Amino acid sequence: MTRLTDLTMAQARDGLAKGEFTSVELTEAHVKAMEAARGLNAYITETPDLALEQAKASDERRRKGEAGAMEGLPVAIKDLFCTKGVRTTAASKILHDFTPPYESTVSDNLLKAGAVSLGKTNLDEFAMGSSNMTSHFGGVTNPWKRRGDDSPLVPGGSSGGSAAAVAARIALGATGTDTGGSIRQPAAFCGIVGIKPTYGRCSRWGTVAFASSLDQAGPMTRTVRDAAIMLGAMAGHDPKDSTSAPMAVPDFEAALTGDIRGLKVGIPKEYRPEGLSDEIAKVWEQGIEWLKAAGAEPVEISLPHTKYALATYYIVAPAEASSNLARYDGVRFGLRVDGKSLDEMYAKTRAEGFGSEVKRRIMIGTYVLSAGYYDAYYAKAQKVRALIAEDFRKAYETVDVILTPTAPSAAFGMGEKMDDPITMYLNDVFTVPTSLAGLPGLSLPAGLNAEGLPLGLQLIGRPFDEETVLKVADVMEQAAGFTARPAGVEG
């Protein structure tokens, strides 16, 4: 029998249903694996006792015939989701000792569906980063290594801990959040599947906010089917989040029909910038071939405002962040560094509590919202954002889904790209437009580069059409036959 930690979520679900093993056994295997893989630093807080307690309760429910969609499946929760009674840090010193008295809607939905939570995964501080290197709790090591090179690589970010945990088989799946690519880019770097659903599909209530108009939760799993299962459990309208869409959650798994004949797949020419690496171009071409072979029709499209997306994103997201992070002031919770006056207490608390990337973004955001600069930056960025959304809207008049690379490179070394924030920001160049337009985007592993590192392809769908995205991804996944696994993670 396959090792319990190597099962897909769907396999584990079926195994539990058939009584081949219990949730306690499945959870114990993951707890053991989690302890063995501590070197990755994927988790900020492990909750093995709570997990086993939940697993026991799950087995009990199953005995009573009350199994939910995620019944007994051990998953990891990005440490940006508030978890009742379990420390929630957002990977920041300012929240290093914060234990919420409430459960985020998304994690609560998972628990209600029967899932078991193994713990809280590492991330870039306040989800700001593309490497997981900005975490107050240290970087996460990507389980993947370059062939013949033992130097540690980043798992991507900001959901780096979640991606590493899923790739390293120390969680069947994990929640991520994606503001500009924070699910998709680490999924690509770690050779797993990650979907950022349509903005409004998952509730933001109880998730520490980075940029409210962009933040979306989504699942990170090893297969497309698992992503469909987990997204179904996470999603749903939440009256506590005014931006949550009052729409029914479809049966995402049922969308995986394997039939994409006649589907038109947009290939945006703007995603082939000068200097795009050959290996990325090649895997993209390969993806197009798979789709053709399955009966879909690639169509070249234009998304003319793509080149402004990154600049737009780095105005909108920091602006919202500068305001969202104002509540971390040392007054009511989290870190407080005393000062002689209120202002001094604020300054000392925030100087000590926030890392440099967070400070940088607060400064950028404060600047672009300032009197005299608002129109030139924030107001203009909102206009460009509308144009970017309009690009997609027009494209979807002729195509059903869009295929692009997920990231401009494979995982890079820990410590690389740290000197120049712009180089780091370029990681998001392919994922950010989707975020600005609020569209669903999925990354799936499409192959390995010459160094043996996974590369991801991104599928972008119409608003609230995750079903088509998942259906196409499922077909591509089968065509890709991606069976590679990180060194040291045996089958």
Add this chain to the structure above:
Amino acid sequence: MSYIIQGETGEWEVVIGLEVHAQVISKSKLFSGAATDFGSEPNTQVSFIDAGMPGMLPVINEVCVEQAVRTGLGLKAQINKTSVFARKNYFYADLPQGYQISQYDQPIVGEGTIILDMPDGSTREVGIERLHLEQDAGKSMHDQHPTKSYIDLNRSGVALMEIVSKPDMRSPEEAGAYLKKLRSILRYLGTCDGNMEEGSMRCDCNVSVRKKGETGLRTRCEIKNVNSVRFVMQAIEHEAMRHVEIYESGGDIKQETRLFDPNKGETRSMRSKEQAHDYRYFPDPDLLPLVLEDELIERIKADLPELPDEKKDRFIRDFKLSPYDAGVLVADRATADFFETVASGRDAKMAANWVMGDFFGAMNRLGRSIENPPVTAENLGKLLDLIADNTISGRIAKEVFELMTETGKDPSVIVEEKGLKQVTDTGAIEQACQAVVDANADKVAEYKSGKDKLFGFFVGQVMKNTQGKANPAMVNEILKKLLA
């Protein structure tokens, strides 16, 4: 009525605009389900949202939206079908989110009008610039501990309507009349209790002065958080004088925010324009634009009560009251209702005189309110009936009224018990008159020799001897005959 400051260099007029923060009457806060009761134990009415906990999100309270629309309609103002909530960013210990959710360039209510009722019975129109919804902050308490400040978040997140006037007022009296009228309208609508002492209505005053005849506006100063009508008038008066003095001594007014010190009766600088916050307003991404359906606006419009201006017109028209009397009676809805109960089917002028005279007098003297009146409207009406049907005279009525305030009894019971019924028996009155004439032969002679003024003496004696119960008209008539 013009208010002119006579300076050394000429005449100055004052230009006033008011920003009123009115706490919305609602069970729960603007964006959370926490309660809004005044005077509760500190930090007992605070949800995770109000405390700015991580990941918490605001959800608009529809009752507060309806109250704002109701107020807008009451101010005859433009209702904006789409409005946007924006974040006003600043740091303070009692502002948990680090921003206040307010409305900035797209408020829920646009331009409207308020008609001021001036003490001389005249009226004046003042424009409303806008009304927007926003959250209140918490309360900082600096006097509870020698080195620490305490924060009470009960008020944090409570819905406020900021109602901004145009700079249309020209005297402290007009500012006072504006506040009173606005408060009256809000209370009629049931959208704010208007209680300035409890802070549910607070006022910022924008004041500038200019030479009489000037058309442009000079630099203004904003006096923050003045908490009574009287203080608003004092603050404006002082501030206007300060401006005139500075201009006349060759100085210039700096735009700044000032505080009013009620003990000293003066304003002092709080922060200058240079120190002013840059609030970095931007649309709150946690909230969708607020879109109002026509049906909602129509439903609220259909449910609006009769407002003071309409009531005043009706009182003038139907009860033939003077504009002044009508204005006084409608200022408070309960008072207007009280008056209408008393006046219904009776002499309205007499009812108005009694309500505004003896009744208000007793209410003030006894420290009672219209909600807890010293005499019920029904009983006051009955008292008027007793006068009208000649059961008692006006003079006895005042006596009965006093007894009513003391005992709460029905006036007819008091009249019965105390034997105050007016004597209308001609024989009895003739007897009493004859007795007075007989007992004062000297005075009768004087009267007959031309001292007409003595007639009053004879009336007085008769009334005295009958303990005021004789019908005065009959006494007059009979005496005239006897003394002819």
